[in-house]
Amino acid sequence: MIKVNDLEIPTLDDISFSGNKLLVRIDINSPVDPKTGKLIDDSRIKAYNETIKELVNKGNSLVLISHQGRPGDSDFISLEEHAELLSKYLDMNVEFVEDVMGPYARERIKNMKSGEVILLDNVRFVSEELIEAPPAQHAKSFLVKRLSPLFDGYVNDAFATAHRSQASIVGFPMVLKSTAGRVMEKEVSALAKIFNADEFPKVFVLGGGKVLDSIRIIENLVKRRLADRILTGGLIAELFAAAKGLDLGKENMQILEKKGLISLIPRARKILLSGGPIEIPVDFKVEKEGKVVEEPSNKVTGVIKDIGSTTMGIYSSFIKDAKVIVMRGPMGVIEDERFREGSKKLLDSALESQGYLIIGGGHMISMLGGGSEINPSKVHVSTGGGALLLFLAGERLPALEALDLSYKEVVKKK
Numbered sequence: 001m002i003k004v005n006d007l008e009i010p011t012l013d014d015i016s017f018s019g020n021k022l023l024v025r026i027d028i029n030s031p032v033d034p035k036t037g038k039l040i041d042d043s044r045i046k047a048y049n050e051t052i053k054e055l056v057n058k059g060n061s062l063v064l065i066s067h068q069g070r071p072g073d074s075d076f077i078s079l080e081e082h083a084e085l086l087s088k089y090l091d092m093n094v095e096f097v098e099d100v101m102g103p104y105a106r107e108r109i110k111n112m113k114s115g116e117v118i119l120l121d122n123v124r125f126v127s128e129e130l131i132e133a134p135p136a137q138h139a140k141s142f143l144v145k146r147l148s149p150l151f152d153g154y155v156n157d158a159f160a161t162a163h164r165s166q167a168s169i170v171g172f173p174m175v176l177k178s179t180a181g182r183v184m185e186k187e188v189s190a191l192a193k194i195f196n197a198d199e200f201p202k203v204f205v206l207g208g209g210k211v212l213d214s215i216r217i218i219e220n221l222v223k224r225r226l227a228d229r230i231l232t233g234g235l236i237a238e239l240f241a242a243a244k245g246l247d248l249g250k251e252n253m254q255i256l257e258k259k260g261l262i263s264l265i266p267r268a269r270k271i272l273l274s275g276g277p278i279e280i281p282v283d284f285k286v287e288k289e290g291k292v293v294e295e296p297s298n299k300v301t302g303v304i305k306d307i308g309s310t311t312m313g314i315y316s317s318f319i320k321d322a323k324v325i326v327m328r329g330p331m332g333v334i335e336d337e338r339f340r341e342g343s344k345k346l347l348d349s350a351l352e353s354q355g356y357l358i359i360g361g362g363h364m365i366s367m368l369g370g371g372s373e374i375n376p377s378k379v380h381v382s383t384g385g386g387a388l389l390l391f392l393a394g395e396r397l398p399a400l401e402a403l404d405l406s407y408k409e410v411v412k413k414k
């Protein structure tokens with residue numbers, strides 16, 4: 001059992017599945033090259049080998065289910081390439097089923113033989129999946145009602161989606177015997193141990209594009225005084241710079257507006273006024289008339305694509321002095337080679353520092369490359385980004401709550 005505060009989460013040691021048909025929720029949501037639509041990192045795809053092999057070796061047949069991207073974004077794609085990569089890394093056939101809960105998928109699941117593994121298509125093609133709702137409500141969703149009768153059990157290994165109260169995460173545990181998979185188990189146990197309150201300074205490096213999530217996380221970190229410094233990059237830095245009243249220029253303000261982020265400025269301002277330890281870049285690398293130039297953050301005219309060199313130097317020195325460094329979300333538009341430098345420099349500083357590094361989020365992890373030189377006693381590479389940060393900030397994760405509830409309501413009562 002994994003114990004987190006008052007939650008008791010069963011693992012594959014507590015509920016042993018053998019010869020069963022199992023639904024396994026994984027998170028293989030990966031960065032995508034917007035030009036080609038191809039995956040640019042496969043670390044999350046490799047992460048589930050242990051869980052999948054262990055379950056297959058016990059004669060179970062597995063139906064893998066995951067999301068990829070969000071509707072409207074360029075990374076909202078089908079999981080066909082993911083299935084090919086899973087087959088390659090597992091060295092077994094993982095059949096791609098181009099359906100989620102329709103007759104084709106259900107027929108294929110019914111006909112599965114022991115040891116077979118299939119991957120359903122992007123679960124977010126089903127609109128219900130995008131609703132955040134309590135487990136009891138999701139238990140009544142079409143997704144859960146159509147798929148759950150076909151299974152003997154449910155395994156949740158999607159730590160990276162543990163902060164979402166979505167049907168494929170919290171609905172199935174209400175009706176099926178459920179456990180955490182090996183990735184979930186390792187992440188939760190390791191992070192609970194690593195994040196020792198006595199180790200400081202703790203420096204959080206937060207970038208990327210999921211600004212609403214990040215604001216929520218920063219509010220938590222500040223309220224609980226968990227961070228000594230929060231170094232901002234990506235769109236989060238732009239939001240805080242705007243909140244501080246810096247002149248980001250018309251184009252960047254239009255980008256913030258288009259992404260619906262202007263309404264978050266008052267929240268960012270409140271964090272700044274409450275004395276939150278937020279660092280904002282002093283300069284940015286921008287794209288201007290097709291050229292890459294650096295501009296001070298109080299007078300920006302080009303489109304912001306990365307942090308500037310002075311900021312890289314200042315942030316690196318904070319990182320080098322830290323005892324614990326948590327990194328999530330890139331400093332810039334890393335899909336473009338010209339704007340990878342900020343993220344790369346900060347990552348190198350973190351790897352060189354004496355501090356313990358916790359790194360999460362698909363994009364930052366992709367910067368690690370193969371990661372063969374990484375020392376596991378100094379670095380924890382999490383499959384999670386937002387989930388990781390919310391967990392570290394002390395929030396309860398819906399996926400863990402659902403597994404705990406499932407154990408009490410579904411397993412113990414049987």
Ligand SMILES: Nc1ncnc2c1ncn2[C@@H]1O[C@H](COP(=O)(O)OP(=O)(O)O)[C@@H](O)[C@H]1O
Binds near residue numbers: 234306329385
């Ligand atoms: N200044 C910026 N303007 C626009 N997009 C940015 C900027 N900086 C980073 N990004 C984008 O943020 C995305 C990654 O953010 P996110 O999904 O939050 O990270 P992760 O997957 O690591 O959690 C990338 O696609 C990157 O291009």
Ligand SMILES: O=C(OP(=O)(O)O)[C@H](O)COP(=O)(O)O
Binds near residue numbers: 027029164210383386
């Ligand atoms: O990539 C993910 O989160 P992350 O960017 O916080 O690591 C997860 O797959 C969750 O995806 P979502 O933030 O679209 O719900």
